[in-house]
Amino acid sequence: MTNISDITPLRDAAPLAGTGVRVAAELHANLTAPALVAHALRQGDGRLSADGALMVRTGVHTGRSVGDKFVADEPETSDEVWWGKVNQKLPREKYQVLKGRVQAYLQGRELFTQDLYAGADPAHRIKVRLVSPSAWHALFARNMFIRPAPAELENFEPDYVILHAPFFEADPAIDGVKSSSAIVLSFAEKTIIIAGTQYAGEIKKSIFTVMNWILPSQGLLSMHCSANIGPEGDSALFFGLSGTGKTTLSSDPTRRLIGDDEHGWGPEGVFNFEGGCYAKVIDLSQKSEPEIWAASHRFGTVLENVVADERGNIDLTDRSLTENTRACYPVEYIPNVELSGRGAVPKNVVMLTADAFGVLPPISRLTPAQAMYHYLSGYTARVAGTEKGLGAEPEATFSTCYGSPFLPRHPQVYGKLLQKLINEYGANCWLVNTGWTGGAYGVGKRMSIGHTRALLRAALAGELDHVEYRTDPFFGLSIPVAVPGVPSEVLDPREAWADKAAYDNAAKALVGRFIANFASFAEHVDDDVKAAAIKAA
Template sequence: MTHAPANKNAWTKHAAAALAGTGVHASRPVHSNQTAPALVAEALRRHEGRLSVDGAFMVETGVHTGRSVQDKFVVDEPSVTADIWWGKVNQPMPVDRFNALKGRVQAYLQGQELFTQDLYAGADPEHRVRVRLVTTQAWNALFARNMFIRPPEADLPAFEPDYVILHAPLFQTDPEVDGVRSSTTIALSFEQKLIVIAGSEYAGEVKKSIFAVMNWLLPPKGVMPMHCSANIGRDGDVALFFGLSGTGKTTLSSDPERKLIGDDEHGWGENGTFNFEGGCYAKVINLSQEAEPEIWAASNRFGSVLENVIGDEHGNLDLADGSLTENTRSCYPVEFIPNVNLAGRGGQPKNVFMLTCDAFGVLPPISRLTPAQAMYHFLSGYTAQVAGTEKGLGSEPKAAFSTCFAHPFLPRRPEVYGQMFADLIAKHGATCWLVNTGWSGGQFGVGKRMAIKHTRALLRGALDGSLTKMEFRKEPFFGLAIPLHVSGIPDEVLDPRQSWADKAGYDRVAKQLIGRFEENFAAYEAGVADDVKAAAIRAAA
């Protein structure tokens, strides 16, 4: 940690070093690389939040309780424009507009008390990115310190950032002046290696902006960036868990019998698997101490950050209360999980799980995929949003497709990542599985959520190899290979149609979901191989 010196000349020198490469010139105190206790003390002094009864820092993020996907821009620069996947996810921002916005934010920041953190993204030194965060909020500095990899103290004096984040959560952008959509803007320049985040206190913007950077930098180096969790067994076997928010990536990768590598973002290349981060960002709505004891314990201790979690006046938490948002979050360093691989690295994956929370209740709890099916489901990235969890959803579940399980974070075209995935699976022979952590016996409102004990048992069978030795059959709707019998799990759970009392209702809902798969895949079909086209889910002729 670097302390702000008392001497004025020394203070000026300290501030200049802390802000080097950011374009910001301090006129007020700069707190650089403070530790968690110091940042909590500063956040309390500034009334940014309060402590829970167990010492976690509780904060509310105002109107933004999730990412502002419509306010994300990529600067349209000559060296990158041909390779960007332009569209709704990567909206172009002219260079002159970005430079003007950057100047306004830099001017704003230099009039504020600032907190800086120098951090790494990437546990593999060969593919590491050095990040310097400049923010006006102590708790956001704590969030970043929890989420990214903290360099050794000896590395800090010579630290030079590869990318800079200018984080101004209370600065309001002006659509007329800045040429943006609203008072919130996230703008990323790959040429200037600079990210501007303005008008949102939701800390996930900081985390995911660097994930987008890794998704840009790594493919040309032969490393596939992945939106997945990962863990490693006693014999060194690595498992990957792809999935969108709420599908169980964090929960299922936190296994007492396996060491956690990381819960959300990884790279896969010739050196094996490595975590991008040094922390976990778990969704904690309805978190159960009994079902998820490790995440529960990590979330309820000093140093953790709780976003939009409700508590009483004494700081006693109510994790079932979604009155602020269903997207309540806990952020903590990986070392808060007792069974963790602190190196953040592992070998080549042996098993790849694609998680979906199927609220329609028609997908089986586990299916073994062929390589072509794995490619198809990777490009599809299916899950279902449950009615009531987001504004604008009706009474029925809504199918959601996020290609490569990372649509909002892909600066390059999906085919780039899809081909890397196919090549790595073929080269290293990983077994691929589709896992439904959603509903069984009926869709949301009729059936029940898949029992986590059943999901964990099926995963254990896949991981120890016993499941692959069992007899499988092909179910008729989605063409998926499902096990006939698994000890301890009712047969009707393995076959989703048999779990429905209303068989005609299952057939109707399954056909509706097949239609959604077909409609989504049309955007990618022209760019995939014939075997993947043949593996696509299609309605019966």
């Protein structure tokens, strides 16, 4: 462990350039993980687990504050922003007031800065500077993003600045926001304000929103997906919302991980935006997910809202603080990783859903038009226990492009880019259900991860290219009739139900939900996508 007395913080103002903060009581620039852990313990913001991970709590905010996210309404960018519930308008003058108040709050405090990259492709990366009074948040950012070589830190000039003030309370009457928390992005000034929330995921997702803003203007697709590389150098993408298995399924010992959450796709292939992973760890199994489990038990990892006993032995089944427990660690903590963060043009595109109604097949092959439809739909289902306020019945969730909270532009921008890339490069597309089988949540059981891995490996290896398929009568999906190692009743979701009439009713109900959701964007898609849409029989 590094001793505090051994740490010599930088005292010149260069690490604060571009932040609008000119004075710091103590300025710690680009400290490494051991020093940041030492400072976090000194600040009383965490403790070490028995294995050395830094355990922190995020207070009342154990997830993103969706209703507190704003985009500054600026004439330079206003016409291109997808305004609405996702991107709430904050008048420019109110943004300036809030920015000034946060800068004044940070002025003269002990501060930690980190200079980092977002984007593994040098041609499409941005330089990010975080300034925060919290050492553990600086460690989170250092784990999460790409760490420049020491020589690259000389004369580092940020493209975007994050003003991070987790204990500053915004005032709706003064700042024009809704609560004491505020996450505000200014694309014109290239500044992000995060105030009033300790949840570190806001740092990660704010930069993801920035990349979603920048890349489409360069003709590249930005994606909320994981990615890995097979033994033959073939890349695969895994789209999916939280809880669908995106991180778990891409961390496959037979394939090299590129990244677990955010990527870009262009003519040169796929590239990770990040240099770390932010894995959900509730109920994490050492047997089923050994790589992520091991990474969660290492020094340098940040554990958010994970509970441990007095000796620091963590309990990954304890959800007393939140269902949304997380581990943030550098990507190199995963043993089978592609350290360049880059891969070839994807050969397979996998869309993951956790269907809690238990009616979707475990795997189906999609046409390009169907892939576009399911990409714009972004379906999964939430169940009681995963989020506060949910009842006993599953709740269908549709998040367009598998990431609507992070899309600053209209979804059709991203959808058309994906369709163009799939058609141009001939990627195989799959819909994989990691949810329930044999009945809905509470009656059926969760799909076996062993079966899901077997199906995915067969698909990615090309073993499903020439097998017999049948068409599902409810969803119009092409389902393989037989796959080695997977029981036939698992492949046919209706056969897995004891009550076939109950299955039919549940399937018809989900079809209706798809139809209602599609109506919101049908006018923006081409005729082939409309023809591929799920329709009532």
